[in-house]
Amino acid sequence: MSYDLIRLLTLIAALGCGAVGGIFLAFSNFVMRALGRLPPAHGVAAMQAINVTVLNPLFLGLFVGTALLGAILAGYGLMHLSHPGSTWLIAGGASYVLGNLAVTRACNIPRNDALARLDPEASTAADAWREYQRGWNAWNHVRTATALAACAAFIIASWRFIAG
Numbered sequence: 001m002s003y004d005l006i007r008l009l010t011l012i013a014a015l016g017c018g019a020v021g022g023i024f025l026a027f028s029n030f031v032m033r034a035l036g037r038l039p040p041a042h043g044v045a046a047m048q049a050i051n052v053t054v055l056n057p058l059f060l061g062l063f064v065g066t067a068l069l070g071a072i073l074a075g076y077g078l079m080h081l082s083h084p085g086s087t088w089l090i091a092g093g094a095s096y097v098l099g100n101l102a103v104t105r106a107c108n109i110p111r112n113d114a115l116a117r118l119d120p121e122a123s124t125a126a127d128a129w130r131e132y133q134r135g136w137n138a139w140n141h142v143r144t145a146t147a148l149a150a151c152a153a154f155i156i157a158s159w160r161f162i163a164g
């Protein structure tokens with residue numbers, strides 16, 4: 001691949017990581033707090049609706065496409081370790097793929113699946129909702145931090161390519 005193509009893909013990856021990090025930051029900062037202020041049945045129902053609505057082509061394309069691009073760039077970095085910025089490509093790709101794709105799959109999706117099976121009006125819903133928020137939020141903070149760290153790594157990689 002040419003340096004121009006790598007620079008373009010790195011810019012696209014940085015934008016994708018920044019956008020996903022911003023989405024997760026919004027959830028960490030105010031969406032989950034707002035849902036937590038609702039009566040538990042309403043918070044559960046709202047989050048159930050969000051978890052269905054988020055499964056759309058735009059978000060999934062951005063989320064998964066950025067992971068795919070991050071993996072490609074990390075692979076390029078591994079194959080071209082002597083090139084300027086390669087270690088930052090590896091760091092950015094690994095941070096996003098592990099901190100977002102893997103964490104989402106291993107930690108957030110199982111919680112979402114359990115929440116989907118919860119009857120918001122059940123007597124156990126309030127306790128289950130509090131436990132869901134605690135675990136889901138903790139892992140969402142990880143996703144936020146790693147997406148933004150990946151964005152920064154890809155920006156640094158771009159600078160290194162230009163300065164190269």
